[in-house]
Amino acid sequence: MLFVIKMFKKPFRVKSQSSMKGSDRKKLRLEIQKNFNGTDTETVADIIPNKEEVTIVKIYTHAGDNAFIYCVNKQPLLFEMDKQKVLVPTVYLLWRYPDLIERFTTWPPVFKKLVDGADLMLPGVIVRGNLTPSTFKHVQKGQVCSVNVYGNRCPVGVGETLLSGSDFFDSGMKGKGIHPVHLLGDELWAFGDKSSPPVIEDDPLPAELEKEFSAETGETKGTAGVMEGRDLATIAKNNGSAIKNENTPTDVQDIPEGTTLESQEDKEENGEENIEADVGATGGVDELNMDHLDIQGQEGAENEDDATGQPVTLSPEEMDELLQFCFLCAVKSSLKKSDLPLATGTFYKQHVMKYCPKDKNLDIKKSTFKKLSKFLQKQAKTGIVKVKELSKGVDSITEIDKSHELLRGLEVPDVVIVEETKSENEYSPPNITEMFAVTANTLPFFKPRGYSKGSALKPADIRKIITEYVKSNSLQKEESKNEVMLDPILAEMLLVKAEGDRSTLKWDDVYSRLLNKMSPVYEMLFEGQPPVIRKGNVEPIKIDVVQRASNKKATIVENLDLFGIDEKTFAHTVQVKVACSASVVPSQQKNKGPQVVVQGNQIHFVAELLTGSYKIPRKYLKGVEKAPKSKRR
Numbered sequence: 001m002l003f004v005i006k007m008f009k010k011p012f013r014v015k016s017q018s019s020m021k022g023s024d025r026k027k028l029r030l031e032i033q034k035n036f037n038g039t040d041t042e043t044v045a046d047i048i049p050n051k052e053e054v055t056i057v058k059i060y061t062h063a064g065d066n067a068f069i070y071c072v073n074k075q076p077l078l079f080e081m082d083k084q085k086v087l088v089p090t091v092y093l094l095w096r097y098p099d100l101i102e103r104f105t106t107w108p109p110v111f112k113k114l115v116d117g118a119d120l121m122l123p124g125v126i127v128r129g130n131l132t133p134s135t136f137k138h139v140q141k142g143q144v145c146s147v148n149v150y151g152n153r154c155p156v157g158v159g160e161t162l163l164s165g166s167d168f169f170d171s172g173m174k175g176k177g178i179h180p181v182h183l184l185g186d187e188l189w190a191f192g193d194k195s196s197p198p199v200i201e202d203d204p205l206p207a208e209l210e211k212e213f214s215a216e217t218g219e220t221k222g223t224a225g226v227m228e229g230r231d232l233a234t235i236a237k238n239n240g241s242a243i244k245n246e247n248t249p250t251d252v253q254d255i256p257e258g259t260t261l262e263s264q265e266d267k268e269e270n271g272e273e274n275i276e277a278d279v280g281a282t283g284g285v286d287e288l289n290m291d292h293l294d295i296q297g298q299e300g301a302e303n304e305d306d307a308t309g310q311p312v313t314l315s316p317e318e319m320d321e322l323l324q325f326c327f328l329c330a331v332k333s334s335l336k337k338s339d340l341p342l343a344t345g346t347f348y349k350q351h352v353m354k355y356c357p358k359d360k361n362l363d364i365k366k367s368t369f370k371k372l373s374k375f376l377q378k379q380a381k382t383g384i385v386k387v388k389e390l391s392k393g394v395d396s397i398t399e400i401d402k403s404h405e406l407l408r409g410l411e412v413p414d415v416v417i418v419e420e421t422k423s424e425n426e427y428s429p430p431n432i433t434e435m436f437a438v439t440a441n442t443l444p445f446f447k448p449r450g451y452s453k454g455s456a457l458k459p460a461d462i463r464k465i466i467t468e469y470v471k472s473n474s475l476q477k478e479e480s481k482n483e484v485m486l487d488p489i490l491a492e493m494l495l496v497k498a499e500g501d502r503s504t505l506k507w508d509d510v511y512s513r514l515l516n517k518m519s520p521v522y523e524m525l526f527e528g529q530p531p532v533i534r535k536g537n538v539e540p541i542k543i544d545v546v547q548r549a550s551n552k553k554a555t556i557v558e559n560l561d562l563f564g565i566d567e568k569t570f571a572h573t574v575q576v577k578v579a580c581s582a583s584v585v586p587s588q589q590k591n592k593g594p595q596v597v598v599q600g601n602q603i604h605f606v607a608e609l610l611t612g613s614y615k616i617p618r619k620y621l622k623g624v625e626k627a628p629k630s631k632r633r
Helices: 022-035 041-047 091-096 108-115 165-170 207-217 229-237 264-269 291-302 316-334 344-355 372-382 443-449 459-472 488-494 507-517 567-578 603-612
Strands: 013-019 054-060 066-072 075-081 102-106 144-149 157-161 176-183 385-391 394-400 431-437 483-485 504-506 519-525 532-535 541-547 553-558 582-585 595-599
Touching: 022 041, 075 091, 091 157, 108 144, 108 176, 144 176, 316 344, 316 372, 344 372, 344 394, 372 385, 372 394, 431 459, 443 459, 443 488, 459 507, 483 507, 488 507, 504 507, 541 603, 553 603, 567 582, 567 595, 567 603
Parallel strands: 102 144
Antiparallel strands: 013 054, 054 066, 066 075, 144 157, 157 176, 385 394, 431 519, 483 504, 519 532, 541 553, 553 595, 582 595
């Protein structure tokens, strides 16, 4: 069994939700007994009761997979992937039954690394007693297991083992051991009541570890190393940005004698960053989520802002408050229902940011949310706005509630609100990079070079890799430099069955055939936003002319939203420049953004506007050839 990496780290989309019938509940109870050994009838009946509300929720994960969540009274207790059909308990269920599945214990600071996205390394697993071949003999590779932190028996994560128990012993407890799938604080946890785990006293440490633990930290069991459930929930909620207790070693085996572990307060007083390259927990610094380093590394310079007259530096919590205030002002006084639907990026730039005071700088990346989508998800849960994905990869605000209780008594600052559209000269076109993804056919070639299935590569990088491979394996023919001799890997990857006896290919054929075996993808990078990689070829902006009633023609422009172009702004520009009617209407196609409908055949002007003012390459325009030909004089 192999789960999707970081399955619930990013938001998922609910496709359907329905109540379970009595017969389906019986089947689910049988599956629970089948998957979790030692569960008796009474336990199963307690997990899936007869007289409580039991629902099955079908979701679509961020990675594009279908999954099912089984909820009791709206609390997610179990989930399974559509393809694998293996029941997995959530942390909510494991807090009631901590020993429902195989459980591994680690140190509290390691939990921070797991939240950041790292696998649990074997040196970070606490071994009670001597390590022998029989210590983990019952553990199978790919087995569903749970992880708890020392001091609290309640698990904080669920994952799968990456090695068997015998491999644990043979490796000397080195390397990756468990891949987390679901953790306290992730989106699946947020789908429930967001409670913290109860505290159930854990099994004691062996005497030698207890002695070493106390000697290094100066603490005894119960004071150091034990994190309350609310502390772990805080770490998870903040994505590992803060850790409550720094006195617990992350890997007892790697602590040298005489080491003094500073507390979090000591580190802050000394001006040190609270970042650890814990090889025992992560296997190396490269596996850490380093996004927060940029913010911390700039704090020293930004603290001088007051002296230079620049905007005041805000803490993440203060930035959250400023973001919330500007958002509420925008909804109450700036955003109109006639503006909807409106792309979330346009809403943020044109409506939210203008309410930021001049002495402050609104930057969502320096808030605890990091992304606009996460912030709007929180607002949507209050009911003040509704956010919907009208086109692939583009979220839009579809509804607002100006009578919401959050807006009552809100005093909006005096801001000169001018009804003007964003000039096309202010638009920054996306940087589009066409790439190719590694497929199953090409994986044997790319895997030894550090690439996995789905890795996206630029054409220039692919050419460089194939060139280095040919030269390092002396596959270039001496008598004909233009030809490449095919070794078994290249032959298997590039040749078809009818060419089984072919031994050489020209350089250009090797390169072109390799690209044909890979999947086209493209990277879309907008200014101030993280890059987005999408499958397939770049979908161009479509320009078409249709015949309307009374033999009148209209120009329809589609897919502007994919390039970050606001449809209302674009329509207004066309209307002013050409002196004709232009409107924005919903697309008749499912999962498509709005269309711009312009009176008459305006393909020539629209194409010139997009390539000139908006700087969109002509190759990303489709239908330009339908422009009317100019008459000869």
